Amino acid sequence: MSDLPKITVISRDGVTSTLEQSAGQATLMQLLFENDQGVEAACGGCASCATCHVYIAEEWVSRLPPREQVEDLLLTYSDHFDSGRSRLSCQISMTSELNGLVLEIAPEE
Ligand code: FES
DSSP states (O other), rough: OOOOOEEEEEEESSOOOEEEEETTTTHHHHHHHHHHSSSOOOOOSSSSTTTTEEEEOOOHTTTTTOOOOOHHHHHHTTTTTOOEEEEEGGGSSSGGGTTEEEEEOOOOO
């Protein structure tokens, strides 16, 4: 049985899917991008575009490492910023601790 983390994703259309990490997907953004979840990831993951914006389910927010300053700054400029739940998925590393994570793709900017 695989011990790679599985993530539940709610798309912009409200469709729920379960995605499992594949080899080479080091960040949450890569997992979402490669599974066609509408995450553009225009900057390639260097925290400068906010097109990988997601909302983390409330019960998971405190279980993730907090936002770094650069992530915080970019998100605050986003039209859809939610101070509690917003994250840049490119700044979240895929680890086994993410197993069961639930998130929603934020609206496009
Ligand atoms: S991919 Fe550009 S900020 Fe995350």
